[in-house]
Amino acid sequence: MQNTSFKALQISENTEKQYIRNIIQRQVSDLPSGEVLIKIHYSTLNYKDALSSIGNKGVTRNYPHTPGIDAAGIVEQSDSPDFKIGDEVIVTSYDLGMNTSGGLAEYIRVPARWVVPMPAGLSMREAMIFGTAGFTAGLCINALINNGLSPEKGKVLVTGSTGGVGTLSIAILKKLGFEITAVTGKPNAIEFLTKTGASEIVTREALDDQSGRPMLKSIYAGVVDTVGGNILATALKSLNYGGAAAACGLVASPELHTSVFPFILRGNTLFGIDSAECPMPLRKEIWHKLASDWKPSDLESLATEISLEDVPQKLDLILKGGALGKFLIKL
Incomplete structure (x- = not known):
C-alpha cells in the first residue's frame, strides 16, 4: 500500500515567490502519519482552499502542499479500533488541507479523532455537497x-x-x-x-x-x-x-x-461559530441532522460536479467572488 501512487493537486512556491498549481502523482508513503488511511471518493472547494493556493500563510505555512479541507471516502487502512477497512467516513476541519495534506487528492492519512463515521441516510456524494x-x-x-x-x-x-x-x-x-x-x-x-x-x-x-x-x-x-x-x-x-x-x-x-x-x-x-475544532459529540450530532431532518430535498441542485483537473480554474473563480453554490469534486 505504501508504494501506491495517486493523483493530487500540489501548490508549490517558485523562486519568484509565485504559487504554482499542478496535478501530480504522489505516493501513499509521502502522506503524514495517522491512524486512518482513506481513499477519497468526493471532495469540495472552500475559500480556505483558495487562500492556500495563493500562499496565504495564515492558512498554510509550508509548501509544496496539497490543499482541501473536506473529504469523504472509504477506509483503506486503520490502526484504530473505531474504524475498519471499508467504512464510509467524512473528514472535515481540524488541520486537514491547511498544514496537513488535504482532500484535493485521491488519498489522505489522518488521526482517527478527525474521522466521522458516515451517518445513515447520507451518501459520500451528499456529504461533500454539504462539506x-x-x-x-x-x-x-x-x-x-x-x-x-x-x-x-x-x-x-x-x-x-x-x-x-x-x-x-x-x-x-x-x-x-x-x-x-x-x-x-x-x-x-x-x-x-x-x-x-x-x-x-x-x-x-x-x-x-x-x-x-x-x-x-x-x-x-x-x-x-x-x-x-x-x-x-x-x-x-x-x-x-x-x-x-x-x-x-x-x-x-x-x-x-x-x-x-x-x-x-x-x-x-x-x-x-467554530467548525475547525468543534467537539466530536456535537460534530456527530450535526452530521446526523444533516443526514435526516435537515437534508434539503433538492441538495443535488446546489452543487456543480467538477474533476480534479478543473480545480485550479475554479479556485480563481472563488478568489474573485464569482462562484454560486458549491463545487463538488469527483475523484
Missing part, C-alpha cells in the same frame, strides 16, 4: 434554534448568501420552514437564491448602515452571518427582541464596531 460549508451552516442554525428560533418568530437573515455556508444555510432553513432574507452583492444571483429558498433578497448596501445609530428597526428573528464587519453590526441592530446572530466568517472584515444596546435593550445574543 465544511454545510457543517458550518448546520452549527449556525443549531445555535439559533437552541436559542429559541422558530419559523413563527420571524424572518432569518443570511449574509454572504451565494457562498457555500450561505447557500447551504438557505437550503436548510427552507427545509425547516423558515422565511429567509438573503443578502448579496451579485445582481446575477437573484434567480439562484430564489430557487435555493430565499423569499426576499436585499443588496449588500442595504445591510451596510452608516447612520451611526445604535439601534435600527426590528426586522429579523435570527441571522446567519458569514461576512463580519459592518454588515454584521447592522444585522445585530436589526434583530427582534430575543433574537440571535451566529457569526462564522470575516470576508468583509474581522472588525466589529457596535454597541451593547442590542444586547441590553432587546436581549439579543451573538454566537461565535
Whole structure:
C-alpha cells in the first residue's frame, strides 16, 4: 500500500515567490502519519482552499502542499479500533488541507479523532455537497434554534448568501420552514437564491448602515452571518427582541464596531461559530441532522460536479467572488 501512487493537486512556491498549481502523482508513503488511511471518493472547494493556493500563510505555512479541507471516502487502512477497512467516513476541519495534506487528492492519512463515521441516510456524494460549508451552516442554525428560533418568530437573515455556508444555510432553513432574507452583492444571483429558498433578497448596501445609530428597526428573528464587519453590526441592530446572530466568517472584515444596546435593550445574543475544532459529540450530532431532518430535498441542485483537473480554474473563480453554490469534486 505504501508504494501506491495517486493523483493530487500540489501548490508549490517558485523562486519568484509565485504559487504554482499542478496535478501530480504522489505516493501513499509521502502522506503524514495517522491512524486512518482513506481513499477519497468526493471532495469540495472552500475559500480556505483558495487562500492556500495563493500562499496565504495564515492558512498554510509550508509548501509544496496539497490543499482541501473536506473529504469523504472509504477506509483503506486503520490502526484504530473505531474504524475498519471499508467504512464510509467524512473528514472535515481540524488541520486537514491547511498544514496537513488535504482532500484535493485521491488519498489522505489522518488521526482517527478527525474521522466521522458516515451517518445513515447520507451518501459520500451528499456529504461533500454539504462539506465544511454545510457543517458550518448546520452549527449556525443549531445555535439559533437552541436559542429559541422558530419559523413563527420571524424572518432569518443570511449574509454572504451565494457562498457555500450561505447557500447551504438557505437550503436548510427552507427545509425547516423558515422565511429567509438573503443578502448579496451579485445582481446575477437573484434567480439562484430564489430557487435555493430565499423569499426576499436585499443588496449588500442595504445591510451596510452608516447612520451611526445604535439601534435600527426590528426586522429579523435570527441571522446567519458569514461576512463580519459592518454588515454584521447592522444585522445585530436589526434583530427582534430575543433574537440571535451566529457569526462564522470575516470576508468583509474581522472588525466589529457596535454597541451593547442590542444586547441590553432587546436581549439579543451573538454566537461565535467554530467548525475547525468543534467537539466530536456535537460534530456527530450535526452530521446526523444533516443526514435526516435537515437534508434539503433538492441538495443535488446546489452543487456543480467538477474533476480534479478543473480545480485550479475554479479556485480563481472563488478568489474573485464569482462562484454560486458549491463545487463538488469527483475523484
